[in-house]
Amino acid sequence: MNQEIKEELSAAGVNMKEALERLMNNEMLLERLLIKFKADKNFEGLEKALGEQKYEEAFHCAHTLKGVAGNLGMEKLMEADIVVVEKLRSQNYDGIETDMEAVRNAYTSVMDVIQKIG
DSSP states (O other): OOHHHHHHHHHTTBOHHHHHHHTTTOHHHHHHHHHHHTTOOHHHHHHHHHHTTOHHHHHHHHHHHHHHHHHTTBHHHHHHHHHHHHHHHHTOOTTHHHHHHHHHHHHHHHHHHHHHHO
């Protein structure tokens, strides 16, 4: 992974230092996991479930996305998603669409960079 990509990931809210420490500083492994993240369907599942008001399903997708994002150091995405997870957990859906906009923006930012990796 080149320095430009690392800087773009950082700008997109990825804590590269933390992510690499979690993976014993194995950059190739982080790169593979980021590429694999492209296939993760939890974000799409969350949006679909919210649109259909299937809140239990939405919670499952949001919670899983939060964990994956956290493990990959995607702090901006994880922090935005925590708000949605907690609203779904407490069954307080007021303003959840606004909160989803923050998740969407963070997800798009990180995915735009990951697309450049491979």
